[in-house]
Amino acid sequence: MAEIHGTYREEFSAVRDVLAASLARGDDLGASVAVFIDGKPVVDVWGGYADAARSRPWERDTITNVYSFTKTMTGLCALILIDRGLLDLDAPVARYWPEFAQNGKAGVTVRHVLQHTSGLPAWTEEITPQDLCDLQKSTDLLARQAPWWTPGTVLAYHCFTTGHMVNMLTQRVTGLTLGQFLAREVCTPLGPDADFHIGTGPECDDRVSLLTPGTPVPALNEAAPTEGVSPVGIRITRYPYITPDITHNTWWRRAEVGGGNGHGNARAGALIQSVMACGGEVNGVRLLSEDGCRRVLDKPFAGMDVAMSLAFTWGNGYCLNNDLATGMFGPAVQGHRLAYWGGNGGSFVLADLDTRMSVAYVPNLWKSGVDNRAFAVIQAAYASLGA
Structure with a gap:
């Protein structure tokens, strides 16, 4: 078994063991795992190496790019804005961003954006990774393009566009970018362990x-x-194509790509998503009302995703429980109110509104295709909870 650092409650040792075994087999290079219940860590562990040369250990404060895991942070920010009355789920996006109404998009609502049914799953014009990170350019292109389908009728995963649209909505109603709003209104109130960034500053580069x-x-x-x-x-998923080597660039880290360039670790992910799991309040800090948390479940869209060729149920900003989720996470989640999503390459975070538990897994070994590493962590968490 590989050496594991951090803390865990004995009854959750199976979660620690999953990470240790994965590192020992070489299925992981370096990774962190966290399980929070009622906003408190019952597992906060890490191990392995922070670099391919295995010269730097993964430390407590190591962070990495988590790709679309970032969308759970974007979704949380959107729900907070809705809870504060600054956005309305069923209002047209153009109410807040008038330029967006061009080319048949006047009927696209905030709900469509959060449920991946806006008809804007990607850019009609081909853009480069650098264009994606130029938020002014890429967001202006979205404002001008026509929807690919009638909004609200087709589920098509918005690989990056949802983050750009929520960023613009955030700016229009708060004056802050999405990354600034996350930092000021979510991470700072929750404390230093909420170490997650959409737009990573130079002070983070060394870790x-x-x-x-x-x-x-x-x-x-x-x-x-x-x-x-x-x-x-x-x-949808390859234009632009953000391969692992792209994420090594400083310009990628500095950008605020709410659909996929967040940097953090499992502790940060599980702590922040405890807000969803715990009815909006964590350790005395209330970021959402209880109704605001439940709004993630409001009028979900279920169907076959034309981008992923999988049947998803999308709530507002998060994927929700369905037969596919039960297959991934195990029968213990049957009937539970889940809000979750993962990132290209393996990272994953889940909030369970019934058990008040959040689980996160963040690796640096990127894997393509079917990847069960996070599911093994989640299954062990539920087995430990049940025991």
């Missing part, structure tokens, strides 16, 4: 663990062998 491919990176138009990605799915 960033760069992603290392653990499987071959598929070519631009090639689905991974274990993925049944459709041509439209390739278009």
